[in-house]
Amino acid sequence: MKLGRSRHLAGAVALAAAGLATGGVIAQANDAAPRAKASAGGVVLTPQTVEHTARKGSLGSITLKNTTTDTLKVTVRVRPWIQNRITGQVDPNYNVSLSRYVSASASSFNLGAGASRSVSIIQRRTPPGGSLYAAIEALGKPRNAKARNGIIPNYRIVGRLRANPASKRVSLRAGRVGFIGSGAGRQVVMPIRNTGNTLDPIGGSVSFTGPTGKTNALKAITPIPGQVVNLVGGHVAGFKKGKYTARWSITQGTKRYTAVRTFTL
Amino acid sequence: MVRGGVLTLAIVALAAAPAVAETPPIEGGTNVGGQVEGSLELILPQAGGFSSFKRAGTFTFSFNVLMTTTEKAGQLDIVDGDTASGSKLGHMASGSKRLPDPLEARIGKAAFQPLDESLDPFQASGPFTRKSVKVTLRQKVRSKPSGTYRKVLLINASSETP
Numbered sequence: 001m002k003l004g005r006s007r008h009l010a011g012a013v014a015l016a017a018a019g020l021a022t023g024g025v026i027a028q029a030n031d032a033a034p035r036a037k038a039s040a041g042g043v044v045l046t047p048q049t050v051e052h053t054a055r056k057g058s059l060g061s062i063t064l065k066n067t068t069t070d071t072l073k074v075t076v077r078v079r080p081w082i083q084n085r086i087t088g089q090v091d092p093n094y095n096v097s098l099s100r101y102v103s104a105s106a107s108s109f110n111l112g113a114g115a116s117r118s119v120s121i122i123q124r125r126t127p128p129g130g131s132l133y134a135a136i137e138a139l140g141k142p143r144n145a146k147a148r149n150g151i152i153p154n155y156r157i158v159g160r161l162r163a164n165p166a167s168k169r170v171s172l173r174a175g176r177v178g179f180i181g182s183g184a185g186r187q188v189v190m191p192i193r194n195t196g197n198t199l200d201p202i203g204g205s206v207s208f209t210g211p212t213g214k215t216n217a218l219k220a221i222t223p224i225p226g227q228v229v230n231l232v233g234g235h236v237a238g239f240k241k242g243k244y245t246a247r248w249s250i251t252q253g254t255k256r257y258t259a260v261r262t263f264t265l
Numbered sequence: 266m267v268r269g270g271v272l273t274l275a276i277v278a279l280a281a282a283p284a285v286a287e288t289p290p291i292e293g294g295t296n297v298g299g300q301v302e303g304s305l306e307l308i309l310p311q312a313g314g315f316s317s318f319k320r321a322g323t324f325t326f327s328f329n330v331l332m333t334t335t336e337k338a339g340q341l342d343i344v345d346g347d348t349a350s351g352s353k354l355g356h357m358a359s360g361s362k363r364l365p366d367p368l369e370a371r372i373g374k375a376a377f378q379p380l381d382e383s384l385d386p387f388q389a390s391g392p393f394t395r396k397s398v399k400v401t402l403r404q405k406v407r408s409k410p411s412g413t414y415r416k417v418l419l420i421n422a423s424s425e426t427p
Contacts, residue, residue, distance in 0.1 A: 042307050048305045081427050145417065149317075150316030151314050152415060154309075154417055154419050156420065
């Protein structure tokens with residue numbers, strides 16, 4: 001009997017642990033706790049990146065797998081990226097579709113429990129500049145979501161599309177020196193616009209001459225073609241007041257540039 | 266002419282034969298390896314909390330999201346899945362009614378942020394398999410509301426780099 005009890009207890013503990021590990025729910029409402037079921041599955045996107053030289057026709061395919069116990073209504077869209085000028089991080093612009101240039105072979109379909117489906121990414125027109133870097137948005141909604149109340153979580157998985165140019169054009173435009181942050185966190189920056197058609201990272205170093213001299217390495221950034229991202233030259237909190245000349249030695253792919261800018265602290 | 270051609274071919278064949286014999290064994294020159302396709306996985310619970318509120322107060326509701334990425338970084342964030350703008354953005358709604366206070370959310374140990382504004386994403390360096398991230402929702406209720414409420418939330422799993 002003791003053995004049976006301990007087995008039951010062990011089973012219950014194991015089930016509780018499994019529930020928490022597989023998207024378990026903890027409700028701590030002041031009143032009666034909301035009911036919730038734990039799901040043992042989710043949505044898998046493979047591969048995360050579709051990369052091919054830009055050309056009309058298929059650029060590759062993604063596979064979406066539904067490992068939940070519900071049928072999901074899946075929508076696949078290709079969206080442009082919005083890039084954060086300060087951090088360089090990207091987010092899809094969900095208000096804009098790139099269907100003029102690239103679209104999914106099946107943009108909306110039902111995916112049964114345990115089923116998987118391959119979706120081709122098809123280029124319809126040559127994008128401006130000859131390349132296209134975009135987000136592949138896969139949205140999964142449980143089919144019975146409209147009949148449910150309370151919090152209804154839906155899936156949105158974002159992969160990426162890299163339609164690389166057939167002929168590379170590496171180019172950038174440097175802007176005026178500016179500052180971000182304040183106090184001890186104040187940093188000198190130079191905005192860079194990627195005027196080429198590649199995703200080559202931009203890095204290098206910057207040398208400051210003036211009342212205080214310093215050379216800093218530049219943290220590499222990857223601006224999307226057409227986007228502007230700040231190249232961070234480092235902190236200026238300890239710098240003496242006066243006029244400075246900053247010599248930015250920039251590398252992008254195999255190209256090297258020098259930009260000389262002056263600023264006053 | 267024909268005899269000469271046959272003789273030349275025979276000489277060439279004899280000269281080529283030792284070259285084939287000298288080819289190193291397969292075991293010595295073969296690199297064993299493979300390429301694994303990257304993948305991104307998101308596992309969500311069938312959460313159902315906050316459908317009704319029996320009295321005024323502040324209610325919290327938590328669930329775990331599991332994420333897998335084969336890349337160097339992964340990002341998770343939450344947005345309103347019902348609407349992208351308007352007065353219902355970020356608010357629990359029951360038909361045309363909505364709760365006056367917006368639903369608040371936090372991912373991991375970050376501070377609560379109202380869902381009628383954009384939430385700071387949760388970032389983690391990868392690769393990782395089924396990393397558990399706790400999502401906590403908070404709803405302030407001023408007076409006992411009637412009816413059942415709902416809100417669709419989009420849980421986004423993505424990468425930071427283009």
